[in-house]
Amino acid sequence: MRGLGALLWPALLVLCLWPGVLPGLLAPLAGGEPPTLDTPLWRLTLVHLGLVAAATVVVVALGVPLALAVTRPGRDALRDLTGAVAGLGQTVPTFALLALAVPALGFGWPPTLLGLVLYGLTPVVGNGIAALRAVDPDALDAARGMGMTPGQTLRRIELPLARPVLLAGIRTATVYNVGTATVGAALGAGGLGEPIINGLSQQNTALVMVGAVLAALLALSLDALLGQGSRQRQ
Amino acid sequence: MIELQGVEKRYGNAPAVEDLTLTFPEGALCALLGPSGCGKTTTLRMINRLVEPSGGRVLLAGEDTRALRPEVLRRRIGYVIQHVGLFPHLTVAQNVATVPDLLGWDRQRTAARVDELLDLVGLDPGTYRDQRPAQLSGGQAQRVGVARALAADPPVLLMDEPFGALDPLAREWLQLAFRDIQRRLGTTVVMVTHDIDEALRLGDLVALMRGGRLVQFGSPDDLVLRPADPFVRQFLGEDAPLRQLAGQPLSAFVSPGDPAGLPVVDASLDAREALGVLLREGADALAVQDGGAPLGVVRWHDLRGSGRRP
Amino acid sequence: MLAGAVLPWVLLRPNRLAPGDSVGLPPALLAGAVLLALLPGFSAWRTPRLTWLAAALTLWAGVWLLGNQTGAALAGQLPFARASAASGAWLYLLGAGVTSYGAARLAPRAGLAWLGLAGAAALLLSGHLNSWSVLVEGRAEGERWGAALAQHLRLVGGALGLALLIGAPLAVWISGRDRAAATVLGLASGIQTLPSLALLGLLIAPLSALANAVPALREVGVGGIGVAPALTAMTLYALLPVLRNGVASLRGVSASAVDAARGMGMTPAQLFWRVQLPLALPVWLSGVRQAAVLLTGVAAVAALIGAGGLGTYILGGLQSAASDLILLGAVPAALLALALDGGLRRAEGWLARRLGGPA
Structure with a gap:
């Protein structure tokens, strides 16, 4: 049942991406005329996914080593500071963060990616630190006492124990970033935010709905699929 | 054999252990006893270099422990802690196999060793091999902990309050079972404890520490009957001779004699319980039976000597 | 105290000011800025207790340099000329800000590290920064900007109030019912x-349909775009933190305290008001804080559907590619979120100490 539930949202997403389906459904909102788009829906979706995937890769590549580095013994102050600064990233409003990057980086992908990465780092670093700290100190003492090197302790004990929480952080970051990437359309990054923004400025409700429905389904699909993935691996 | 020669440990200027010289003989079970903060755990952890000594030497079978990489040293020494520290993401078998894996044993040898050890600590391999630590009771978990420490057949085993977190029944059962295993394997054991009864009951030798220094090192009888100073007597308690009788099988005190008219007790009692019966009955001797068959008698002065050990 | 070790890397940049023709710092000031950038790191290494002072000094000096340089760049230019901050200044200020934030977390007294911010505010009020392009724009906007800020606060406050009105009773109700x-x-x-x-x-279509069906609602301003969908969406968003922390905090109340209270003969109502709620409040408040911070962000996005607020400036700035306008919206929105976060955090700490719950 759970497995089927996880496939519900992706199935709906695919259905809505089928040429003509979603615009047809939303036609009544635009006085019977299906909304027209300059870019095919599947392309917008792929651009969106690409943004999110690229950001997630960078976030994992930066965040996981960072969480590991600051949770080594004797670095408590650095760890607290990193946690606090990572939390700061998510306090600043998305739209403000993205827009603040524009004067420095111009429009399009660069400021959006920067925003996505900064946003995604919060849950990954935060969860990473929490997960590594939660590892039973007695298990670590036992591992050391049995003659594991620091590297072996990390690979055999710490990382496997921290993995579920760390994966949950990556999942949260990815799903958040589907939302942040939507706002990125206002900076010209493309993706599913584009029809929403265009629709809003043209007062075309159907166009807005096309983007909104797809962005929502994409977020729900990724959440369900990543959730399923982490459940199976446990 | 483990030799500590003038070992000391300082944190900043504060000494945790001072000028400690001690030899734990081959095959003996030695208890490190003392009030909390006396440096007994630090001493234990200096043997496998989880704590690096600030001075002095530790010799393991005549070899300076500093000559080895700490990890290599630790793989030769079993290590058991109070909270067991089983790895929750691994099965019981994988936990026990930790050190053999680190040493690069092949799969078959490891698997056979795991089953052998689970048998040894009284856990059926078929039942427990694939369980997770979370499924075990406290006593079972500590048995797995002992099996894990013994996996690579270390000549030396270090134990830090190994039975401290168990309920009294499980503790007593495991203490005796462990004592039995240790005798069979001939492993040299250093065990930290603050439980006086445990030290007196299990230890071949007991080292009593106070304030980072060794106060007295000797057999339980030495400490009980010939305390080195008032602290030893006070720490062990005035009832120490009585407590020492606890856990000693009554059969060790039995001598031939005429059981007629004496109160009858079963040989399953320990020496302290038998003393209790003597006091209650106001008798001078007891007739001992083993499942109904007469074994002999135990007299008041046999128990008073206390020095006899099985 | 490796604390500052990460941060000076961010600060270790030469500073350049003004766009179009980029103007660097004169050599003397450049050297000063580099030294100041290294100061918190050095201080964290040698005298960790004084890091807050170094961080405050760095932040204040950054703002002063910005004012000083924009003023210098504008000297002798036409009145239409604008001097804005360029990448070097931004990186410097960002680094100084993050350092101050970190130092504030580690300082003996949390307030100390914000001395730099107070100094910066003093510079702002004294008119030292008046040549900075963002403030030139800000002066031109004046009242409208104030109205946007007020609207932003109204949106956040309104949605938070609604979420609490719905979420608090709901949290109490469901905390004892697992399935619900x-x-x-x-x-x-x-x-x-x-x-x-x-x-x-997604809310546009149903809300405009609702407004069409019930004209009375349209009278009070309900419609597909504007404040109504923004408030609805924001309230829905804020519900999760309010509910989640509410349930967690109420369930986290120690069972023995509840048992003891029952044993003393408290009625269920007394139990709730005297024991459960006070013990749960600090944790619950942290949910309210999360909601407030979240809402500050969503309110900025809500400008896209015409709900007003500071997001209007961000949006306008993006559409006309005027970075000064973007900053006029983004910087206050970010500061507002940080202030709400900081303020409510302090309230949590105070409540926790008052009520003896987990700090």
Whole structure:
């Protein structure tokens, strides 16, 4: 049942991406005329996914080593500071963060990616630190006492124990970033935010709905699929 | 054999252990006893270099422990802690196999060793091999902990309050079972404890520490009957001779004699319980039976000597 | 105290000011800025207790340099000329800000590290920064900017109030009912999964249909775009933190305290008001804080559907490619979120100490 539930949202997403389906459904909102788009829906979706995937890769590549580095013994102050600064990233409003990057980086992908990465780092670093700290100190003492090197302790004990929480952080970051990437359309990054923004400025409700429905389904699909993935691996 | 020669440990200027010289003989079970903060755990952890000594030497079978990489040293020494520290993401078998894996044993040898050890600590391999630590009771978990420490057949085993977190029944059962295993394997054991009864009951030798220094090192009888100073007597308690009788099988005190008219007790009692019966009955001797068959008698002065050990 | 070790890397940049023709710092000031950038790191290494002072000094000096340089760049230029901060200044200020934030967390007294911010505010008020392009724009906007800020606060406050009005009783009700709690929390976290812009967009159709069907609602301002969908979406968003922390905090109340209270003969109502609620409040408040911070962000996005607020400036700035306008919206929005976060955090700490709950 759970497995089927996880496939519900992706199935709906695919259905809505089928040429003509979603615009047809939303036609009544635009006085019977299906909304027209300059870019095919599947392309917008792929651009969106690409943004999110690229950001997630960078976030994992930066965040996981960072969480590991600051949770080594004797670095408590650095760890607290990193946690606090990572939390700061998510306090600043998305739209403000993205827009603040524009004067420095111009429009399009660069400021959006920067925003996505900064946003995604919060849950990954935060969860990473929490997960590594939660590892039973007695298990670590036992591992050391049995003659594991620091590297072996990390690979055999710490990382496997921290993995579920760390994966949950990556999942949260990815799903958040589907939302942040939507706002990125206002900076010209493309993706599913584009029809929403265009629709809003043209007062075309159907166009807005096309983007909104797809962005929502994409977020729900990724959440369900990543959730399923982490459940199976446990 | 483990030799500590003038070992000391300082944190900043504060000494945790001072000028400690001690030899734990081959095959003996030695208890490190003392009030909390006396440096007994630090001493234990200096043997496998989880704590690096600030001075002095530790010799393991005549070899300076500093000559080895700490990890290599630790793989030769079993290590058991109070909270067991089983790895929750691994099965019981994988936990026990930790050190053999680190040493690069092949799969078959490891698997056979795991089953052998689970048998040894009284856990059926078929039942427990694939369980997770979370499924075990406290006593079972500590048995797995002992099996894990013994996996690579270390000549030396270090134990830090190994039975401290168990309920009294499980503790007593495991203490005796462990004592039995240790005798069979001939492993040299250093065990930290603050439980006086445990030290007196299990230890071949007991080292009593106070304030980072060794106060007295000797057999339980030495400490009980010939305390080195008032602290030893006070720490062990005035009832120490009585407590020492606890856990000693009554059969060790039995001598031939005429059981007629004496109160009858079963040989399953320990020496302290038998003393209790003597006091209650106001008798001078007891007739001992083993499942109904007469074994002999135990007299008041046999128990008073206390020095006899099985 | 490796604390500052990460941060000076961010600060270790030469500074250049003014766009179009980029103007660097004169050599003397450049050397000063580099030294100041290294100061917090050095201080964290040698005298960790004084890091807050170094960080404050760095932050203040950054702002002063900005004012000083924009003023210098404008000297002798036409009145239309604008001098804005360029990448070097931004990186410097960002680094100084992060350092101050970190130092504030580690300082003996949390308030100390914000001395730099107070100094910066003093510079702002004294007119030292008046040549900075953002403030030139800000002066031109004046009242409208104030109205946007007020609207932003109204949106956040309104949605938070609504979320508490709905969420607090609901949290109390479901905290004792496992199945209801699972359903409601599942629903709320599902809503949270939706992108904010998508949720705003999705509400347009139903709300405009509602306004068409019930003209009375249209009279009070309900419609597909504007404040109504923004408030609805924001309230829905804020429900999750309010509900989740509410349930967690109420369930986290120690069972023995509840048992003792029952044993002393408290009625269920007395039990709730005298024992459960006071013990749960600090944790619950942290949910309210999360909601407030979240809402500050969503309110900025809500400008896209015409709800007003500081997002209007961000949006306008993006559309006309005027970075000064963007900053006029983004910087206050970010500061507002940080201030709400900091303020409510302090309130949590105070409550926790007062009520003896977990700090």
